[in-house]
Amino acid sequence: MIELSELFFYFFTVMVLGIGCIVAFSQNLLRSAFALFFVLFGIAGFYVLLGGDFLAVVQVLVYAGGINVLLIFGTMLTADVATPESSNISFQSVLTIVAGAGIFFLLLFIINSAEWPIVTQEMVPTTKHIGRLLLKEYILPFEVISFLLLASMIGALVLVNKGDQR
Amino acid sequence: MSLSGYLAVSIALFTLGTIMFISRKNTIAILMGVELVLNAAALNFMAFSKFTQSQASQLDGQIFAIFIILMAAAEAVVALAIALSVYKEFKQILANKLVSLKG
Numbered sequence: 568m569i570e571l572s573e574l575f576f577y578f579f580t581v582m583v584l585g586i587g588c589i590v591a592f593s594q595n596l597l598r599s600a601f602a603l604f605f606v607l608f609g610i611a612g613f614y615v616l617l618g619g620d621f622l623a624v625v626q627v628l629v630y631a632g633g634i635n636v637l638l639i640f641g642t643m644l645t646a647d648v649a650t651p652e653s654s655n656i657s658f659q660s661v662l663t664i665v666a667g668a669g670i671f672f673l674l675l676f677i678i679n680s681a682e683w684p685i686v687t688q689e690m691v692p693t694t695k696h697i698g699r700l701l702l703k704e705y706i707l708p709f710e711v712i713s714f715l716l717l718a719s720m721i722g723a724l725v726l727v728n729k730g731d732q733r
Numbered sequence: 734m735s736l737s738g739y740l741a742v743s744i745a746l747f748t749l750g751t752i753m754f755i756s757r758k759n760t761i762a763i764l765m766g767v768e769l770v771l772n773a774a775a776l777n778f779m780a781f782s783k784f785t786q787s788q789a790s791q792l793d794g795q796i797f798a799i800f801i802i803l804m805a806a807a808e809a810v811v812a813l814a815i816a817l818s819v820y821k822e823f824k825q826i827l828a829n830k831l832v833s834l835k836g
Contacts, residue, residue: 580742587746587769591753596762603765606746610772613739617783619795622802629802634768634809641761641813645820660756667752674744678737685736685784688791696792697799705796712803719807723814 572616579616583609600639607631618690621697739780747773760816760826767812768805775801 582605589602607630614623701709747770754766775798782794820826823833 576738580738583742584745584749587749590765590769591749596759599762599765603768606769607772610776613742613776614779614798617739617779619779619782619798622779622795622798625799625802629806630768630772634806637809637813638761638765638768641764641816645761645816645826660752663752663756667748667755670751671744671748674747675741678740678744683736683784684786686786688783688785693792693795697795700792700796701799708800712800715807716803719811723810726811726814726818729818 575612576616579609579612582606583613596642597639600635600642603638604631604635607635618688619693621694736780736784739776743773743776743780746770746776758827758829760819760828761813763828764809764812764816768809771801771805 586602586605586609590599590606593599593602607626611623611626611631614620614626750766750769750773752766753769754763757763757766778794778797778801780794782792782798785791785794816826819831823831
């Protein structure tokens with residue numbers, strides 16, 4: 568009898584890796600941008616299985632709702648979506664795929680041969696503890712990352728506006 | 734599911750992202766590959782946070798995954814701004830044709 572969480576693990580694995588192959592190898596850039604959406608949802612499912620309820624919601628909100636929409640906008644604003652050649656895979660791609668498969672099997676061999684001293688934690692709600700950690704132990708990285716977000720926002724505005732001044 | 738199952742999914746995703754940002758020509762496709770790699774790293778941190786031994790620092794991996802997501806947001810915003818202004822200047826964003834610094 569297979570456990571329900573294991574069933575969901577295999578479901579999300581097939582979803583993430585199968586649609587991830589579409590993202591990586593699709594000739595149409597817009598199609599891979601939309602496929603990336605489902606990959607990010609699958610990752611959020613993995614976060615739920617790993618007991619990170621807050622992280623799963625953040626993943627859906629920030630990644631799938633924010634970054635991916637931004638990527639789709641960028642695709643539509645710049646690429647010639649109608650011509651697949653604008654996002655074509657270059658000629659070294661066969662070599663790249665072979666090298667990537669080599670890296671994959673090397674890393675798989677390493678993680679299978681390593682000894683992991685693991686214990687399984689029970690699942691508890693994490694939001695309260697994450698909030699407490701972010702405002703106590705991790706207050707400095709929290710402030711630094713908020714400053715980074717502000718700086719990147721201003722930087723993006725400056726970069727996009729720069730061409731108009733000529 | 735054990736830790737190595739999650740790690741295997743994570744390295745498969747990392748490999749897909751690496752293949753993508755090496756073999757694609759479009760700058761935005763390269764950025765998508767970087768997003769896949771960042772997601773693989775965050776999944777790794779989440780898996781180690783679930784299966785960690787120390788009770789005190791159980792949520793450290795999740796905190797790190799939050800920071801990865803926020804950094805990815807900042808990076809995507811700046812990279813897309815660069816891509817848009819490059820597109821304004823050169824009318825295309827294929828990485829193999831942007832050679833004006835080559836001299």
